Amino acid sequence: QIPRILNEAGQHAELRTTLERSVREHSATSEMLAWLCNERESWSELVTPDLLGAIFSALEREQHNAPGRASKLHRTLVEDRQLLGDILRNGDVGLARDVMRRLQLSPLFDELTKRSLLARIVKVHPELESMITGSQAEEKAAPLIVSWSSLEKRKAEYEELVKTKIPENSREIALARSYGDLSENFEFKAAKQMQSVLLRRKAELEQMLHNARGTSFENPDTSRVSIGTIVTLRNAETNMEEAYTILGAWDGDPDRHIISYQTAIGQALLGHEIGETVSLNTEHGTAQFTIASIQPATPDRTPAPSPPSESAVEAVIAK
Known part of the structure; x- marks a missing residue:
């Protein structure tokens, strides 16, 4: 309701700030994102791959809180056949490839819906067709140029995931299983849904960290616009x-x-x-x-982090 109220009140600057921050931080609600998707012609500068990341995050929260219920945002993403193309049209092929991988790993959609969404991405980036047909060896993912500080944050997120969140989830699954009658066990179903979300995020972070190339942005080429x-x-x-x-x-x-x-x-x-x-x-x-x-730009003086370690805790992930 907030975007609609601010928009109708003419408070466009405040609305823009709210939308930008919520999308960037992946904290936007499902209702807010559905509204933005439907009104995207008026907010074209926000229709970027960041928006898609926020959509996935909101859908994952919904799946955990209300498993099995399709929201307006879910229906918008599936039924609006132009939406994915609009979001990815101005992004590079590396971003589109990452989105396709995320879709393939996602528990949010059934296989038929996944194929439909993947086909829409291929329509924008035909060179990625091999990712769904398997007719050619998949092109290597483009490296991600990142700052040392942002790489450290991603590494910390990964470490927390494998050392804390996944083990905690495993214990929740074991406890819920002990209650018996799994067909009517909401705690067990919710914990298993969260396990899917955590494992998908783990795979996503591993791919991101594998592709990341840290830099301090020191001594950039200033003869032309370049990174740094x-x-x-x-x-x-x-x-x-x-x-x-x-x-x-x-x-x-x-x-x-x-x-x-x-x-x-x-x-x-x-x-x-x-x-x-x-x-x-x-x-x-x-x-x-x-x-x-x-x-x-001012160089990033954060020390280069060490590669993320595999935690022994991962071996006890609940089946």
């Missing part, structure tokens, strides 16, 4: 300037104008030189911007 640079843009119509810092895949912070190189804006800017003009989508439509300057 601050680019100042001048609006060709208003002559107003704004600066964006382009960092790694997991470093986005829109409130501070820090964007991932994988975002639509990042992809549109990469490789351009001072004086060149680029076309970007804004809240008021497409606008032309001239690149006024390119400066190095």
